[in-house]
Amino acid sequence: MEIQLLAIHWVYLIFIFLIIGVMVMRKDTTLVSILGILAISMLVTKSLPSSILSLFNSLIFAIKELLGTILIISLIVAMGKVLTHSGINELMVRPITRMIKSPLIAYWVIGIAMMIISWFFWPSPAVALIGAVFLPVAVRVGLPPLAVAMAINLFGHGIALSGDFVIQGAPTITAGAAGIPVGDVVSASVPLVMVMGIVTTVVAFYFLRRDLKNGTISVTSNQLAKIQTQEVKINSLDKRRYKLILAFLIPVLFLLDVIGMFVLNLTGGDATALVGGTAILILILTSLLHHKKNRMDKITEYLVEGFQFGFKVFGPVIPIAAFFYLGDSGVLTILGKDALPQGSNGIVNDLGVALASIVPLTKHIAAVTLAIVGSITGLDGSGFSGISLAGSVAKLFGSALHLDIATLTALGQIAGIWVGGGTLIPWALIPAAAITGVDPFELARRNLIPVTIGLIVTTIFAMFLL
Template identity: 30%
Template sequence: MESHVVLTSAHWVYLCGVVSIITTLVFRANVVAPAILATFATVFAFSGQVSTAIEAVFFAPLTAARELFNIFLVISLMTALLNALKRINADVRMVQPFRAVMVNGHVGFFVLGFVSYVLSLFFWPTPAVPLIAGILLPAAIYAGVPPLGAALCIGIAGLGTALSSDYVIKVAPGISAKAAAVAMPDVADKALLLSLITGGIAFLIAYLRIRKQIQAPDARHLERWEATQVTANAVVTPAAGTSRARIRRGKPQHASVGDGGQVSGASGSRALLLSSRDLLTPWQERWSRCFAIVIPVAFLAIVVYMVLPHLIPGFKGASGAAAAALVGGVSALLMVAVAAARDYRAMCRSTAEHVTEGLVFSFRAMSSVLPIAGFFFIGVAGTAAPILGLPAGTHAPGLLADLVKAGEVYIPHNAFFVSYGILLAGMVTGIDGSGFAGLPLTGALAGALGRTVGFDVSTLAAIGQMGSVWTGKTLTAWSALAAVASFARVPVLQAVRYLLLPVVSGLVVSTLVAILIW
């Protein structure tokens, strides 16, 4: 395939910006400032106008906010529901049944990974992650899985392993196969094996890195986790003694406040979280037990609703963005119901408080991601126009795709270099955070280079798919990983740094396996 791309000064400035941000990430520094400066420099190089470049510093995060607000909203509504459940202690009751399975943090880590993989394989991570966060994530934290470990687990199993193969819905292998002009089942089958190899290696490395942080099951883990506030770069925890929640050993019945403000009551082996405002009336206790059952059943019903199209021909169901909206809507309605059950007279006030707390939490966790995402959106043709100051309807250049196409001619024409060249091309196109946007390019490169060197084209297309999706979904802070990190209450940039070694190691090994066996 011949390259007809002409690289301009804007391409080179954009490339320098990408390198500077990646370098800053490697050195564990905040990348917001480099992203803002790179946005200004790139747009100035493209337009030659200072005013347009200054405006781009505003329009870039605004464009990112439009693209990512669905993630903000789902995080907000799920957080609001969790806060409402905390007020009637239903969050602790809800996770109790999972103790039979998650007997400790080590088992909890693998159970969380397995469920994340299965749900994401069938429904994609967008609707699956909130379901996991609503039920299994608190149970895993209770069992002793550290929040960072939970984020790595869901990211690798759900966003990476499941989505990179997309073996059930088959959107990703369909795009790759069409661009490479090969049969879709050939790409899908190879992508499945490569995704399992990559995911298995990444999962093992991540587990080995966090295993020493795994602790024995204790309700205090859940208390500390629920009290945690995060930003994209840091964790903010309340000072000792400032948390409203206390630990009480024993069953919740007949609770009373004893001398010194300590909670006393019937003895028992289970640990539950209570606070001074959580000493519930018998009526509230009944609702607490009710919602501990209703919440999992409601989310299970959503799962069933999304599965039915695979079982009943013609059944519409919900998938993708519609499924995520369904999860968010159910969360909002349940939050109102829980608020009414606690105190129907204060329902309006408490509902507004929970929604506000959820929005504040999501913006605190993700707001600094917007300038970073805005810079990378300059390189994507579909989102670059408003940032570059182009009129509506004007076709914007794809700076990122152009750079990859221009670099294709420098890949040596033998199977080894072509395979890793396609992998690198996929990883570069994946940094826009989509994961799927680069598949037409990697598929086309696979078709051209594979036939030139006599290497299996479907294998190269699968390798490119691995690089694009894994990078887009697990190594970029402005992708669905931001939602995973927010639900787990860990800084998203910290999650990216911890995922870098496991994911890259898995991709390198799986590509080598593909070269050897195909």
């Protein structure tokens, strides 16, 4: 049955373009998203009080959808705080530094360590840990701080965050906007993340090796002198028995979580709950052992710090997510069953079907469009605030061309996070640049060619999967 497009469809489409325009101008999307929700609510309810009510309910709907993700990230960060204060985090990774014997080995060891830690702790807390422990060792064997920052960015903010296989924050946002299960996006992203990660890091390694040989980048005497002070601090770590035990036990617990996910076939919210429960138990145990006074108060303090971080990250995400949830099942929950015409499959689905009937679309156009849209969502430098748009556009093209929505969603997610999550946008590079003492603009310039080549290859690869 042919679906007739109503004013609600056209208004929704107009606000999609407005949101894209705001992103291109590198402005925040909150105001436009809220105005979009109000406009759609007014069209359906024809009542200002009801529209205001719907605006609040749409934000509540988005928070409910994202609450598990906000909670897990908050708990992981809270756990990271106590591990940092106790010094256990440095004890956990210090044995890996013994593998670093040359600058080229240092690049891969630092990168892989950053990737693994970022899967479980997220890149933001991992940056300080990896930088503090690995930077002195890397510089001593001849790897410049700029190259250390590149490894941290590409493996942590790139590979780990774009897949987000364990915490599943990114796929939860994009899957919600696309109206598909989180597990589908995670599964679809695996080959794309692998291709993107391998191509980008290998290209970066090629340029790094070339520049080390010809002396374009090198370790300076000032950098060598600076790291000696840092090494003294690391070598004097408190190594009390309980810390050594926890430094061994914590990675084992998370490894058991991963095994449990496969054995018990846990995905989505269940997998997240397993990791979150483990994190809060580690937080409690470490706090009780490390703090001699006010132990119970310290547990609360760490939790508060974690929640502050979680809502700081997701504060900009909630309004735009609320808008894009209206494009799918959220519209019926928020505005009622009469919000759409009979036979409608949702605003975005209807637009996709209409688009297919008037424009000669192909899977190649769809893949390129998702890569571009994903990249645009990353222009604000957060990597997260706009990726709901990628999920919504993926559903639009998937519905129009009967393509795999999960693959399109994963492609948009990867593009958005690689561009905005901390590899290309200079202000998103500040944490890694600060911990290694390099210029964020120079770091962005060094990352530009490898990431661009990676995105092109990954987009072409995605075309074969659609």
